Amino acid sequence: MLTKPRLQIHQDKNAPPVTGLQASIYNFRFSLGEVSGACLLYNSRTNAVLRISKQLAAQLDNALDASPITMEALTKRLHADLVEALNSGGFVVDASLDERRLLKAMDQNARFGSARLALTIAPTLACNFRCPYCYQDHKSRHMNAEVTERIKSFVGKQLRYLSDFSVSWYGGEPLLVKDRVLDLQRYFFEACKEANVNFGSSMITNGYLLEEELARTLSNTGVSFVQITLDGAAPSHNKRRKLKNGRGTFDRIYENLKTASQYFERISLRVNIDKTNPEDLDIIRDMVASDGLSDKVYVYPGKVDAVTDASRAYAENCYTRREFAEYEVQRGMEALTRGQDIETFPRLGNGCGAICSNAFVIDPDGYLYKCWNDVGERDACVGQLSEQGETYRPQLAQWEAFDRFESEECRACPYLPLCIAGCSYEEIAHGDASHKCTEFRWNLEEIVKLKYVSDLRHRLQSEGGASV
Ligand code: SF4
Ligand code: SF4
Incomplete structure (x- = not known):
């Protein structure tokens, strides 16, 4: 094959x-x-x-x-x-x-090409949930109309130079301010159509407010991918992903997911996994399969990380990268045994917008950041959309100048193509240069074999042949 x-x-x-x-x-x-x-x-x-x-x-x-x-x-x-x-x-x-030079050239091209603009917009930092590991400090600031106009102007004046424009909605919970989201989304959709620019839009939401009519409207204005997060099966999810009043949220999210799946091209269902709920991934995969959603809903394990000060208290429950790599293999074997397809496989190329020059995260007040871990931390902002237009701060340089290829260890590493722009947040933001290696460093052989067997079985079954 x-x-x-x-x-x-x-x-x-x-x-x-x-x-x-x-x-x-x-x-x-x-x-x-x-x-x-x-x-x-x-x-x-x-x-x-x-x-x-x-x-x-x-x-x-x-x-x-x-x-x-x-x-x-x-x-x-x-x-x-x-x-x-x-x-x-x-x-x-x-x-x-020289394959290393080729990789570097492709990386530079992806990072510094000016025909693409990628924005991650947090229209609010508020959230209707209270998860124990969350790194947002839930300042209840919502984006106002003035900031949305500044964003329109920022995008509008770049459109004629662009071939592609992408927007990811993020928060807090973006659907708490759905009117702001829809206002901007409609503008982007129409302006890109007029300027003949490819427009792609996705949303990260907790799913609680994603009811049918809203899902349809988002889809009609160009949102094609949605990521919803569960914290496992109902018992563990409801214990952790609670409303402010303490009530659980699993049933409503799952019902919304089922309805929304008919409107979006794909829904990524991230199942947050840590040492307290390792088995829950299988339960969710079984639910999605038995509800006939597997073609539209991609279930994958999300590693819970305690990245910022607000979430450090939860760190002892989190897997290390190496432990998580082992976990992925165990769950992959379990999925194969249950007759499910394996979707985990390396993705190539630049996966981190933070080090791309034409990519920004925008907070509700119009401040610009490079990485979403920093949103709301004013000291870390790299610029601002102000009344006079956009202004930038010297902090921008440390993101643009970051270069994984400077590390001798990374240059010599056979996994480099799989993690060229692996998460560099700790190194850039806090000067911690210990490498954040890709999980494939520890499980590549098993993942490639699992995927091979899964694809082979899929092919044989669709040809009506023997099973593997
Ligand atoms: S630095 Fe890490 S967390 Fe920030 S955008 Fe890049 S990959 Fe994501
Ligand atoms: S796996 Fe680790 S050593 Fe290898 S390129 Fe990635 S960060 Fe560098």
Whole structure:
């Protein structure tokens, strides 16, 4: 099986490699066991997966021992289809290609390209819930009409330079101020249509206020992705994700989720997991499957982190990254046993808007931040949308100048393509340079194998064949 790579090197396919081919520095090889006699090749720069026999793998090693090797010579030693798969999956690369430089160039392009604008807007810091680990301090400030006009002006004057504009709603709970959200959302939707700019919009909400009519209106004004968070099955959720008056919220959120799923392209259902509720992910996955929502609702475990001072008291219940990596594997095996598909798989590219130059988080008062962890912390703001237009503070430079490639350890790391812009908050905001490594550093082999078996089973079942 070859999973198509999502990152492409744009080169003339007919042009021969300049100096022949060599093995990619981002290749991994995982044995599928002695009985199968096969192994999986995985490439962390392209995300491609290829199953080959161990015998072929040995022949490949022998051939590449003499690298750089020409395409013709490699094709003589291996089957032409295999060479094509190795080439298009990035397992063999032009010997003149410096893959680390390529990664860096792509990263710079993603971070500093000016044709994209990404805003995360917190129209309120207030929330109708009181979760024990939450990092928001629930200042009850709502965005006013003046700030929404400043946002419109900020976006409006950039539109003619943009190809893509994306907005993520966030809070507090954004639906507490749904009129402000809809006002801005309608403006963005219409203005982008007129300016021929691709517009994408998503929302992170606790789901409690996401009733049918509101879901329909949000969808009609361009919101296509929604993330809703549960704290596990009803008993643990209701203990933790409570209203201010102490009442539980599970049933209403789940009912809203079922209705809303018909309006949005996709709903990510994040199930917050820590050491107090490890089994709850399976319960929610079973509910979603038995309600026939699996095509629209993607259930995944969310690692609870106590990041800020307001949430540190909860830290002892949180998994470390390494523990969470083990947890993901256990739950993946459980999902396979239950006949469910595995969706966990590395995502490539820049996942952190905070270090992209044309990405900002906006708080209810129109202050600009780079990372949503800082929202409401005025000392950390990097600028402001004021009456006179936007102004920026020197703090902006530390985000723009951040470079994961400066670290010798990261430059040499085979997981670098999977976490180029992994969360850098602690390093930038607090000078803590201990690496926040991707969880795949500890569970990549198991996750790739689980995904392979899950996809294979899915394919065989849809072809009416045997089960795995
Ligand atoms: S620094 Fe971390 S928390 Fe902040 S936006 Fe980037 S990935 Fe998210
Ligand atoms: S943060 Fe960790 S996993 Fe990521 S590139 Fe650096 S050393 Fe590797």
